[in-house]
Structures are given as structure tokens and as C-alpha cells.
Amino acid sequence: MVGIRGRKSRKSPKRTAAGFSLIEFLVSIAVLLIMIGTALRLLDQGQATFMAQNAEAIAQARARKAINLMTAEISLAGSTPVTITSGAHPGLQPISDSVTASGTSIRVVADRDASGTTDGTATGGDGDINDDVTYSFSGGTIYRTAPNDPAYRSGGIVVPQPVIDGVSSLTISYFDANGNQLSAPINLSAVRRVRLAIVTSVNQLGSQRGTVTVEANVVLRNLQLNRY
């Protein structure tokens, strides 16, 4: 201010422009505020749209990642290129003593490396580490468990690893050779097709939510080899 006044007084020493400059200043501030406010509102809307899109993109990418991985692995269920000498027999296997397969969990066994075993921890090719895989869902996260893989073990205990989070729901349905949906308890030997539905939901900036549903039908080719 001092500098301005100084300069002003130097240019027109007779008039003090203080009053005008205050009004002008206020008006210009007001105009500026309106302009900035409008601009910010536009920006905010743009930002919201962008974030919503971003959230949807992230949700989509996550769902896609999970569905690709699950489809690829589940489709191999039952692959038995050679006689199995050790480990669970290829196919769909029970999750536990009481649960065969459920709407949120599935266990798939396949002798992917044609080794004759499905429980080795490191033998040739990709070994058996991915021969016995369980997918499960809890607390908004889809988990993958591969008990043969040392990376899934901690202190001798098998620890599920998250595949994706931000999952609202995972629904696994089971169908028999005639296309009829099987109900619980699932008769694993009758399953020929599995349908996966994943709903992912991602929040950005608190309120911008992207929700995506991805579905896939997985035909268990190894369980209907007569179709070739």
C-alpha cells in the first residue's frame, strides 16, 4: 500500500484516490469472488464427475482382475493328465468337512503341471503351488488360498491372501449337466458349470461411489471331456 500510495502520489500529487480505490478494490474483489466461485463450482462438478468415473474405473478394474483370475483357475478344475499319486484328486473339492462349496467359496484342484501330484510345494514347471486353490469372500475382500504355495504360509499356518478389496458381494452359483442350478449342500460331482458374480464398490472423495457388477460363466471343461 505504501508503495502504491507512494507511486500514486508521485503521479498525481493533488488528488487522493483512496476512496475510489477502496470501492474499486471491493467491487473487484466481489467480481473476483463471483468469478472464482463460479469457476470453483464448475471445477467441483467436473471433479465430482471425474472422481465418480475414476471410482467406477477402479471398481471395474478390480472386478475384472478377480473375475479373470477366478475364471482361468476354476475352468481348469479336474484336469488330470496323469494318474494322481499324491494330494487331492482334481475336480471341485470340499472346502471343509461340513461345507462342500458355497455361494462365497469354492475349492478347485487341477494337476496343472501333469506331475501326478497336487500337493507338492515346488516341483518342476509351475510346480504344484497352484494345483489346489480356494477362493473365499469375507469382509469386503475376495481371498485366494493356495496351501501348496510357500508364499501362503506363515509359521506353518496357511494364510489367505487378498485378491481384491472393495467387494460388495461375491455370488457363486453351481449348475449341473442339464443346466439346472444346484442348491446347498452342493453335490460337487454333479457340477459342470459355475457362475460367478462380483459386485465391487469403490469410494472416492467420500461420496463419489462407483459400483460395478461383473459376471462370468465358467464351463468346467475337464468334467465334460466327452464334448470334445
Add this chain to the structure above:
Amino acid sequence: MNNRIGCLRQERGMALVIVMFALVVMTIMGLSIAYTAGLEVRSSKNELLANQAYYAAEAGLQEALNVIRGHRCPIGASSCDPVLESNKISLGIASNLSTSNAPTDTATVPRLSRWLSYNAPDDTGVVTLDATNGLYYKVQVETIPGSADVELTSTGYAPLGAKRTLRLRLVNNSTLITPLPAVITLLGTNPSGTTGSSNAHTTSGIDSAATPSSNPNWAQEKPIIGAVGTANVNILRSSSNFGGDKPGTFVTNFPDPVMDIATTNTGVIPFNNDPAQARAFITAISGIANTVLNPGDSLPSGALGTYSNPTIVVANGDLTIGPIRGAGILVVTGTLTLHGNFSYDGLIFVLGEGHVVRNGGGNGTVNGGFVLAAFGNTSTTMDGSPDFHTNGGGGSNVYYNSASIQNALNRIPFSVKAFRTDFTWQ
């Protein structure tokens, strides 16, 4: 006035700053939207290409299966007649480097290049599926050492290096049947048999094929009657059995029509003389048979096949066949009764009771061979008595013929054992 202008002039820089600020913010936003969208597009594109590669591999797999099933003509073939030796295909032919690939192909793996058009005559060659979209595949048919299995591998290629590999493990069912040690093989204790009292018929162990099988174990003269062990051979050589038949009806260069197949080394003793293996054979061949008959069923018309379309028929229990002609492989677990004028090209297995009764004369000819094995449901040794009985005989000939047998073997379907994929994304 001057002052006012001067005053505004003082604030002129502010508009620039604001505009610049807005521009920068908007540019950043725009760029990040474009970047995110670009990422999204690229990820979708990659996924699309990976899927295209997967289905290109699938196309290769199905085309290879088509070739192996004999549904494709060799490239440049003048005729597609499946009976022509040059058009024949089996899993064995498909997995053999010299018979799977074209003569000009220098590829080091069997890849069916006699049927599939590769764009390079070496291992780099691929088959074009869709040139516009850059989709290619290549296949490979490899035998698995120490087993009867064959692995069919198909790799699909899409632009930007996308690649997927699918594998099918196939079972070569023709290895179920091992080269015959004799034209008529009798497994069991106290065997009996006769080719009949007529002298109008011929039983020959000399390969009557115009074009013998390319497998030397099939294309060689066989003893006429084969049995295991001196005691069984002596029984069959006696005058109440084959030894009493008209000598002129046997055509053989072996010292006697009846030979001990444990020592003549003209083939493999069927099922290794083990009933368990014979039972496993019945189960396996039933799984790939064109027709499986239960006790009491009659043979459907046309089920016995023709030379150009041989079939596999399994009859659980007794089977009676009239004066018809057939080709392929016939398995009977009870008594097989053949009436005059029955003709067949291929192999006839009578396992379990091990009884064959040929009634009446007629002029039928069997080109191929018989295997009779007598054993009980739970036997661990061949403990039954096989009987190859001919009433009369007439002109009922049996000629060993490696081409007829090979023709039947070539049409034994493979079965699919396992489907796998290679995980390139891991």
C-alpha cells in the same frame, strides 16, 4: 482518468494469474482424465487381445482335432478318400515327426503341417487364422514318454504380443491292442478247436494284405493257431483238435499250424495273459465303442461297420451274427456264434467264456484275426477253456491281413483326458 487507467493497469497482472491458474487446473484435470481413460482403453484392449489369443489357440485346438479325426484332406491331395493310405490319419501318425509334417517342413516338432498351412517351413511358422486382425496359431502333437498319451498343444497369437497356450492330453486308444501273436490265439487251460471237417476252406497266417501295414509287428506272417505253454500246444496239435483238420487247409511256413506264442515272438501275448488286463481292456474299449450290446440285445443293422467306416462293437454276453459283412473290432464276452457267410475285416476278441462257434458252411472270409481268452469274473489266471469250434466249415476262410487290421486300428478314436492352459500372466 489517467489515474483510473493507471489504477486498472496496476491490476492487469491479476487477470493473467487467475486465467493461468484456471488453465493449469483445467489442463491437469483434463490430462488426468485422458490418462485414466487411456489406461482404461489400454487395459480393455489388452484384455481383448488376450481373449482373442485364447480363442485363436482354441481354434487351433479344434482344427487339430478335426485333422486327427480324419475330417481334413492333406494339403495338395488329389483325393479325399479316407481309405487311401496317403490320406489316413491316426494319433500315431499325427504325433510322428515324419508322418505329421509335410516333407518340405524342417520344423523339429510334429505339427500336422501335412494338413495345416504354416507360413514358414520351420519352427517359427504359424497358421493364419485372421490376417486382418493379426490372429495366428500353431499346434504341436507330442507323445508322452512312458505312456500311451499324446499332448496336443495349441498356442494362439494376437497383436501386441498377446499369447495363450492350451493343452489337451489325449489317450491313444489304439495302443489298447497289441500286435497279434497268431491268427487265432487261444488263452486259457485245456483249449480246444477245429477249423472244420470241410476241405473247401483256407486258414492262412501269411499276410494277405495288398498294401501291408507300415508297422512291421503287424505286417509279418503269424502262426495259424497260438497258445501258451507246451501242454496247451500239445492238446491243440492232437487229432481231436486242429491236428485232426485237413492239412491242406492250413497255409503256413511255420513247422506246425499250432505254435507256442510264448516262444515264437511274432507278437505280444494279448493282455500279457492276465485276466485283470483283459477286464481292463473290455472296460476301456466299451468306453470308446460305437455300439455296446447288453445280454439279450440284438445287433442293430449296420452296427458292424464297413471297410471304409469300421466300427467297434462290444457285446456283453452271447452274440449271434448271421450272414453279413462287417469291419472293425468286435468284442464278445459270451459265446460268439457265427452263421455261414459271415465276413469281417479286423479283429475279433472273445473274452470271458472264450467260445466261438462257426455254424454251417457258406463262403464267409475273416480278414484279420481272432483272440479267445477264457477266464472267470474274478480269476487271476486264464483258468477257463477257450474253444474255437467249427461245424462243417464249408468255405469259411480266415486270412491274416495286416491292412484290414490296421484299417480297424486307425479308426479307433482317441479320448480326451485333460484340458490345461499355460498361465502367462502369472
